[in-house]
Amino acid sequence: MSEINYLVRRNRIMLLVAKVLRRSHTPQKINEVFNTYRHSKITLYIENNFSDTIKKYDVLGKTHSKDEKEESIIWIFWWQGLENAPPLVRACIQSVIRNAKDYKVIIISQKTVHKYSDISEIIYAKLIEKKISLTHFSDILRFNLLKNHGGIWMDATIYTHHEIEKKVHIDFFTVSGFNDREFFNISRGKWTGFLIGGEKNQVLFSFMDEMFKKYWEKENELVDYFLIDYLLDIAYKKNIGSFRTYIKNNDNTQPNMFELQNRISDSWDEKEFIRLTEKTNFFKLSYKKKNRMSKDSSNTFYDYLIKRV
Template identity: 30%
Template structure:
């Protein structure tokens, strides 16, 4: 029997983490470089790291000296994405992104994971499914668990279902032991400091980092009923970055991506400008959109950026 105590609703040791989390991300989109917010966020990050590194010391130690597996030539190049209810019930912006992904898959096999087919590809521990049913595991956390389980078993590229793909996905993205959109280090509230972006995660089959992340999630949820942080995915990857020299080298050696990954979503309701749009799409192969927002097809009788990408379908 595991000796670690399960932590159910609102354990005391999570109270401080919750407070720091609420403060540090209160105005994240507008003030993520504010010195005071940065200071609070950094304090919160240290607390989360301290907790996870203590609770999951065995998993970290297991992978410390494990070498990256030697990988054979890539067979099937998989692109994984997920919309739990299925494509027919997806919002229009998600359908648009899925169409763009299929159009630009460049010969890779696009697999849309849903509640009806995920068991065809992976098997999750019963306690994961039980805690999802009880509401301990949020849908976002389940999505993170599924992505790393798929990548560990099959390899490939995971893209969130709200990623707009502007041009064919380079085949070399599948050649890295670990891949993500990698932008220059930035002192922001985000614990990953732009070293990777969770909406785009790639790996070889059985890759060390995705295997570690999968095991960290499994181990965590076997022993806890409360999530330590909404963005636990980034804390897990940063633990690997900080503890495993080979993983740090893999991430640091990734080619730089455009820093305009989140720009398209901010202008979709603006009047369309062809030169600006073409420049952005040439620079950004992936743009993160948001299905929660409402998008307009016109503004003052003029075409919007959203209308333009809809008409491209």
């Protein structure tokens, strides 16, 4: 059994244990210690196997050339095309288009992905072979797009309620503001990979793009679903492209980012919606979870979002 095979199988078991610990209300400290150990194994593997690329970018700070004519773009990806997206995904994308104001919204699909990206053919081959999932491919794609064009990446399941201000992605942009006391995710709520952006040619974006390329040149299996965050954590610790500096100065907190999903099947409550959107503009939803349409005369939050399309 190869190192990656062993690590993937071991990590699946440890992730299952971490989920059980979290759901069983185990004391926070135990969760934190266990997850610290779990994360360290993945990080050690990455650092040992891709040290040359890490060292290459470790010496680079905030060095990128600004383009005054750079377009303000919001990137959204749906492989099958918007016309084939589930209702909630369409509602989310329409909410972004509705509030984009000065941004150009570009929806990337299977038909247009080559037009905007220069991703390695090795990665495309492994996508076709199903060694790379579409979910992970989107992780790779976002940093390739940001490296080449700049802008903001938004997952197709981001719902936005207010106008998106153009200034949000000056230099660098991500959101935070949610607690992860158990250290379940390596990011610990300091950033989000599903909502991230900045100017093109950022050192951070080039680092992420090259790390994904080097990873898939070497491996045929994904070490962890959240590889994106493990790579960003390495960039954070080493301040690659001034990433740690950006994060420490980041005030783009979205305290209710996950709360709308928790209420999506609840009866519609306008006062509650106003409360949720008062200090939060970006909401992470999921089309995979059961979101019911109301069968009676009463509406749900899901109904409200779908009917706005």
